[in-house]
Amino acid sequence: MNLALTPYTPRQQWGLRPDAALSPDALRQMATGENEETARAELADLTETGRVIPTASAGQALGEARIFHALMHTYGRHRSTLTGGPYGIRALTPHTEDLVVRIAPSQLARWIDALAYRPDGHGVAGLRWAPHRSGTALVLADMTLVLDGIDETTWRAALAARSADHASLMPHWIPVIVDEAQQAAAQRDDLAGIADHLSATLRRIRLVDPLARNGHVHFFTTRHLGDLHLMEACEATPTVLPLWTSRSLPLALWPTGRTTDHAPADPHDAVLDLVTTVEPTAIPADASRGAQDRAALALCHLSGNRPEPALVRAADHALAVAARILADPAHAGLYAAGGWSGSCRSYPEGSVHGADPCIPPGAEQVTDLPDDELIRIGASTLADSSDNSRLVQAGQDELVHLLDWALAAATRPHARPDWTREKPLALLRSTQPLAGRDGTLELTASTTGVYRARLHNLKLAELAQEDDTVEWEREAAPSQSAAVLLAEHAAIEAAACLPFQREHRQQRLLLPDPVTDTPTIRTVIAGADYVLGFTTLASVLGRLRHRVETMYGSADGHWQTDSAAPDDPSDYPASLTAYISDWFALPSPRHGEEANTAAVDTTAYFRHLAAHRAAFDPFVTRYLAAADRLSGSRTFAERHMAGTAALRTTDLAALACQDVRPVRERLLRLVRSMPDDPDQLTAWYEDHLDQPS
Numbered sequence: 001m002n003l004a005l006t007p008y009t010p011r012q013q014w015g016l017r018p019d020a021a022l023s024p025d026a027l028r029q030m031a032t033g034e035n036e037e038t039a040r041a042e043l044a045d046l047t048e049t050g051r052v053i054p055t056a057s058a059g060q061a062l063g064e065a066r067i068f069h070a071l072m073h074t075y076g077r078h079r080s081t082l083t084g085g086p087y088g089i090r091a092l093t094p095h096t097e098d099l100v101v102r103i104a105p106s107q108l109a110r111w112i113d114a115l116a117y118r119p120d121g122h123g124v125a126g127l128r129w130a131p132h133r134s135g136t137a138l139v140l141a142d143m144t145l146v147l148d149g150i151d152e153t154t155w156r157a158a159l160a161a162r163s164a165d166h167a168s169l170m171p172h173w174i175p176v177i178v179d180e181a182q183q184a185a186a187q188r189d190d191l192a193g194i195a196d197h198l199s200a201t202l203r204r205i206r207l208v209d210p211l212a213r214n215g216h217v218h219f220f221t222t223r224h225l226g227d228l229h230l231m232e233a234c235e236a237t238p239t240v241l242p243l244w245t246s247r248s249l250p251l252a253l254w255p256t257g258r259t260t261d262h263a264p265a266d267p268h269d270a271v272l273d274l275v276t277t278v279e280p281t282a283i284p285a286d287a288s289r290g291a292q293d294r295a296a297l298a299l300c301h302l303s304g305n306r307p308e309p310a311l312v313r314a315a316d317h318a319l320a321v322a323a324r325i326l327a328d329p330a331h332a333g334l335y336a337a338g339g340w341s342g343s344c345r346s347y348p349e350g351s352v353h354g355a356d357p358c359i360p361p362g363a364e365q366v367t368d369l370p371d372d373e374l375i376r377i378g379a380s381t382l383a384d385s386s387d388n389s390r391l392v393q394a395g396q397d398e399l400v401h402l403l404d405w406a407l408a409a410a411t412r413p414h415a416r417p418d419w420t421r422e423k424p425l426a427l428l429r430s431t432q433p434l435a436g437r438d439g440t441l442e443l444t445a446s447t448t449g450v451y452r453a454r455l456h457n458l459k460l461a462e463l464a465q466e467d468d469t470v471e472w473e474r475e476a477a478p479s480q481s482a483a484v485l486l487a488e489h490a491a492i493e494a495a496a497c498l499p500f501q502r503e504h505r506q507q508r509l510l511l512p513d514p515v516t517d518t519p520t521i522r523t524v525i526a527g528a529d530y531v532l533g534f535t536t537l538a539s540v541l542g543r544l545r546h547r548v549e550t551m552y553g554s555a556d557g558h559w560q561t562d563s564a565a566p567d568d569p570s571d572y573p574a575s576l577t578a579y580i581s582d583w584f585a586l587p588s589p590r591h592g593e594e595a596n597t598a599a600v601d602t603t604a605y606f607r608h609l610a611a612h613r614a615a616f617d618p619f620v621t622r623y624l625a626a627a628d629r630l631s632g633s634r635t636f637a638e639r640h641m642a643g644t645a646a647l648r649t650t651d652l653a654a655l656a657c658q659d660v661r662p663v664r665e666r667l668l669r670l671v672r673s674m675p676d677d678p679d680q681l682t683a684w685y686e687d688h689l690d691q692p693s
Contacts, residue, residue, distance in 0.1 A: 031053055032091055056097075060096070061195050061198075065191045068202040083107055088111065092202075236530075237500060256332065256333075267323055295315075296315040303401055304478025305398075310373075310380050325360075369399070408482075439458040441453070512612055527615075530615075545681060548579055559571040576628055576639050589608050623647055
């Protein structure tokens with residue numbers, strides 16, 4: 001069982017030391033939330049080679065997928081800290097033929113709401129329950145999910161407390177009715193293509209904890225070119241990458257599974273077909289070369305390498321390793337989520353994913369060459385180096401690079417966009433209408449390897465000054481063939497990005513959330529992508545004090561237009577709240593909106609914040625509301641003194657209760673110690689940083 005992170009590559013692993021050898025029980029606890037004793041006991045009985053999480057049988061996986069899908073629909077985007085864990089799951093223990101789940105007791109009613117079948121199609125049709133020695137078993141065809149610790153009395157009481165709409169969640173001896181059977185078949189057909197992926201994600205659900213530590217858990221499904229995909233948007237950026245890939249976790253945490261029906265027979269064929277189709281003149285038609293040699297040349301071109309003998313031999317070796325890797329069911333996860341090109345998209349620094357690419361399966365095999373061969377490969381990429389150790393390292397990195405692209409081409413999804421070639425630039429372009437709304441998804445791939453994924457003609461008011469266009473991704477690939485692979489993968493996310501996209505100037509959501517209830521500080525914070533905390537505010541007040549001499553109050557307008565230029569509709573920040581929002585890229589109200597003349601502690605401003613998924617913590621809210629209530633043009637010092645006075649006359653402990661997140665005593669000390677004199681703000685904050693927690 002390989003539990004060590006590959007030591008020869010410079011790629012960093014999130015939250016783990018690159019040279020760390022992790023114990024199997026520690027890895028399992030990361031994924032399941034089990035305690036050490038349970039994890040160790042389960043691993044002692046686990047016979048599946050090389051993996052710490054057992055793979056569900058086909059029927060079990062499909063049932064788990066349907067349950068997870070129902071939970072995603074009911075919970076939606078939620079704070080794990082408020083639900084006792086993602087989807088209320090404290091921990092789970094997976095077996096091949098069942099899944100034991102420990103949920104927070106407060107979430108039992110919510111689970112019933114999620115799972116009970118209703119005529120509108122929501123819930124899990126055909127789901128039944130039965131008493132179990134460990135609690136209550138939920139049974140569905142060949143699936144068993146045990147709610148650990150929920151005894152029959154507790155379960156029946158929870159069912160009775162729900163409305164009549166939940167009567168379909170019946171004991172196991174009640175047969176499935178006709179309508180349920182039809183709906184169950186529809187649900188199975190809908191999720192069949194990603195059932196293994198959904199099940200594997202549910203069995204590793206605690207891997208989202210680092211992503212959701214200061215935010216939300218958010219999974220949903222979306223269709224692209226007819227295929228269903230699981231999306232993760234825990235950090236308010238939708239990604240189709242699997243959790244284990246996006247976090248660059250060791251292979252021991254990857255799922256085994258069943259390969260897709262469209263898996264290519266050989267990566268040699270896949271690479272050669274891709275390159276000769278996208279760039280017909282890239283590989284010379286040399287009759288003396290066999291298909292295997294031409295495939296190696298194609299992989300060199302795909303990965304941006306010159307066809308030097310050492311690199312061609314390296315490419316041929318990488319293709320052979322890729323063939324062995326793809327034939328192993330343990331690596332079926334390579335096909336999930338649009339193929340391995342998703343990891344290759346992480347290469348550019350500053351890309352959408354923002355992480356280094358995951359080490360591919362087979363990295364140890366592909367680099368297992370004699371040092372003299374590694375030196376020759378390394379010399380082809382580091383021609384100016386005579387340090388053999390550096391050349392060996394460069395050779396290993398280049399072999400992994402070649403393996404990455406071989407796997408990316410071989411796992412290219414079967415459902416692909418249609419590309420057209422535009423002359424004379426030979427630019428490749430693909431366009432398709434967006435499903436369910438106005439707009440067009442456009443992909444381009446240039447001969448220089450630059451690819452773009454853009455949304456056009458969206459007819460959104462927030463894009464009036466941005467040509468009605470959202471550019472989801474623009475990066476450079478090593479070749480036009482590679483650009484096609486990466487653009488096709490980026491398109492999966494681009495088609496689903498609009499609910500998360502913000503315009504650039506005032507950071508307002510392009511599609512604001514509907515606000516139906518009367519929001520409060522608590523509800524606004526609970527739904528926010530980003531909460532401006534008092535400590536963060538304190539870090540900039542000293543600098544802001546020297547940059548802005550006077551400001552207006554909220555009643556005068558947080559954002560104002562230039563009265564001396566009536567033909568210019570542009571607005572600019574005028575209040576302290578507006579300057580702070582602009583500084584931290586928080587959404588601001590527009591001139592003419594109700595919230596633009598409302599204090600930040602009013603319902604009108606709460607509605608604005610809730611619609612754009614942002615928030616101020618209670619202490620920031622109190623400070624800014626008091627500072628902005630001074631009407632007319634006032635100095636920063638005047639507004640600051642009004643804010644500090646409001647905090648001093650407030651019960652800070654009671655104010656802390658308005659936050660859904662825990663408030664530490666250190667924060668209260670910072671609030672209490674805030675100086676009235678603006679000239680002391682910088683020293684005060686720096687002194688606070690030196691204090692023990």
